[in-house]
Amino acid sequence: MFLKRKEETAIERFLNHIFCLDNLELLGQLPDSSIDLIYCDILYNTGKCFNDFDDNLGTIDQSLGFYRPRLKEMARVLKPTGSIYIHCDYRLSHYLKVELDNVFGINNFRNEIIWCYAGGGIPKNDFPRKHDVILRYSKTDNYFYQPIYHPYSKGTLQRGRTKVKGKYAEQGLRKEGTPVNDWWDDIKPICSPTDKERIGYDTQKPKALLERIIKASSNVGDVVADFFIGSGTSLVIAKELGRNYVGCDINPRSIDVANQRLKGVNCNDL
Template identity: 40%
Template structure:
């Protein structure tokens, strides 16, 4: 199911309590930029990631959230002061509360964010799910983007993984390590010695670039391989996967290819057009699992 509109309104109106098994969200990052679809710059921003202080919106967010989340927002106000950073946190807080409401007790949430905001968002997720339900901070590592000469090149995004309870769905994943020589329980195939070891929390997956086959033209599109890994690890066949900032629909395509049901929400109707096309193409293609 695809829903068009502000996800706060849509989550409240359309999604029942404890009805979703897995949530992945890739909201704006507070990057201070507007993002345009490839070739569509004249049509205006595809989505805007610039945040300005709004005292009324901040007060409304504090009213709308749980006491623990309101405490986090007020603590952040003391820490970061009034401004775009706090406006961004106040935007996400009630949306994260809705995500917690719709998640089943066996469910998990993955919040994809930016290194400049992840520590604030982690406090919010602690307030919602409890520190005991923090599972991982995954580093999605890539090689694209700018470099700086005064810092190490920033080449990863944090993805904060929390579960709704201790009884969460999780299927361990493996990665293949290659060896030059036989080593402990190494096996051998036509490429040489290898072992399949449990996957770490650092994931090297190439970003979607101009020449990627999967590129839709939608800005900030995430790789299908990243989403397929999350869907496979944290849901079962037939489960419901929700992406409330679905953009070009990468999560939905991954869910469909893995035999899961999906719900996508986006405020930008052009994003949903791209997502619909990708989903139709994925249906026409042979199923992945």
């Protein structure tokens, strides 16, 4: 357990557990202002029936009818210092942006993160659609954010240094590296059947993506929630990074797969 403060008792019984539930049901049981970071890789409404789940919410109105009460509940359970990341694609991103503006307030929009990737089919008549959209909001102005940096390449470091009295001094380079901005093209999706990370759950996301999000928007001991866990990638990384987690999925196979992965994380490695 990574409990941080004594007064956070109401959330305690949910911490470091995952539940086989409709997320609206779990959300309804969680106390107000109890979660530091919410990441949800939602149903994109592709219309596809995957092996593990049916990604079909119907029309845009029906989709928004599904998401509206869930987003309101997510806003209720988020702490004033918290952040929420909603991972989707072009099918719903613009509609969800409007919905999130209404629920969280337009001034609490923080980023539209574009996650670019290669691979998959190439259409004949269109530019290939090769990115997902991750909408990031806070609940107030007083949100936690830890900038993430790309380390400098060897070449940049060499060019940015001069030799003074036999030692190299850095010239005009920030010591941390280059700040990661809102388009991410350095994280590969899990496409290949031979990918080492592959668990075999449809639409599994790469660990590096979740590591970036969790490091940017939470601290050790914070509570990370995912209400569409799938194979549990977000919670595995939360545990690896010493955060508390809570999550759910409506599919019993997701709970089995995620529990197996979580069991394999050794917190003593921290």
